Amino acid sequence: MRVPEHVAIILDGNGRWAKSKGMPRSYGHMKGCANLESICDDVKDLGIRYFTVYAFSTENWKRSRDEVEGLMKLFRSYLKRCLKIADRNKMQVKVIGDITAFDPDIQESIRVLEDYSSKYNELYFQIALNYGSRDEMIRGIRSLARDVRDGRLNPEIIDEKIFEGYLDTAGVPDPDLLIRTSGELRLSNFLMWQLAYTEFYFTDVPWPDFNRDELVKAIETYNIRDRRYGGVKEE
Numbered sequence: 001m002r003v004p005e006h007v008a009i010i011l012d013g014n015g016r017w018a019k020s021k022g023m024p025r026s027y028g029h030m031k032g033c034a035n036l037e038s039i040c041d042d043v044k045d046l047g048i049r050y051f052t053v054y055a056f057s058t059e060n061w062k063r064s065r066d067e068v069e070g071l072m073k074l075f076r077s078y079l080k081r082c083l084k085i086a087d088r089n090k091m092q093v094k095v096i097g098d099i100t101a102f103d104p105d106i107q108e109s110i111r112v113l114e115d116y117s118s119k120y121n122e123l124y125f126q127i128a129l130n131y132g133s134r135d136e137m138i139r140g141i142r143s144l145a146r147d148v149r150d151g152r153l154n155p156e157i158i159d160e161k162i163f164e165g166y167l168d169t170a171g172v173p174d175p176d177l178l179i180r181t182s183g184e185l186r187l188s189n190f191l192m193w194q195l196a197y198t199e200f201y202f203t204d205v206p207w208p209d210f211n212r213d214e215l216v217k218a219i220e221t222y223n224i225r226d227r228r229y230g231g232v233k234e235e
């Protein structure tokens with residue numbers, strides 16, 4: 001089995017999974033969080049080098065106050081526990097998205113986790129928090145425009161490579177495989193620039209039930225696809 005270098009997952013279905021069990025949505029998020037920890041170990045074990053997950057979108061603030069508060073609590077504890085997961089998997093962690101919207105203690109936990117894990121390079125793990133692809137591009141363009149205005153960047157030399165350097169994912173190769181759990185067939189404003197040539201895999205399995213076997217199934221499906229890139233078929 002050829003393992004993709006970079007796998008991205010839209011974590012979806014915690015709420016419906018919990019409801020189907022007669023439990024509150026917060027229970028689904030708790031299980032989803034535990035599942036993220038175990039999938040991270042599987043990702044490392046399978047030899048995937050880059051792993052990106054969509055955990056909280058710029059739109060998710062619109063959920064009920066209770067749910068958002070519950071998620072913040074979960075992020076607080078997860079970001080702390082993630083130091084151990086980073087050690088275990090020799091994993092460098094980076095949060096993508098506009099983190100300035102989070103409470104100062106969450107922003108501090110993110111900085112601590114990123115600094116602490118920067119010594120590792122066996123797995124690169126990106127967590128999208130308050131992330132939206134349009135927001136990422138607008139923030140990038142603002143910063144690019146400032147560099148042009150201040151004479152640091154010549155507009156005539158701007159190309160794809162230079163633009164990518166202004167995105168949150170700068171320096172990270174584009175995903176080879178995108179997985180979305182729980183049946184929805186949408187991108188939901190996730191990595192729209194970076195997914196231009198990515199293979200998509202959609203499954204009805206809700207995120208809390210998405211285990212190593214499901215991940216392997218997704219990779220096997222990816223393996224039997226033609227990777228054409230608009231050019232000549234790979235041999």
Ligand code: FPP
Pocket residue numbers: 011012013014015016017029030032033034036054055056057060071074075078127182
């Ligand atoms: C999607 O399910 C999940 C979320 C928007 C919540 C975020 C993800 C987790 C809690 C996993 C852990 C991640 C971290 C970084 C701790 P949904 O609520 O959209 O489910 P539904 O579509 O069934 O309502």
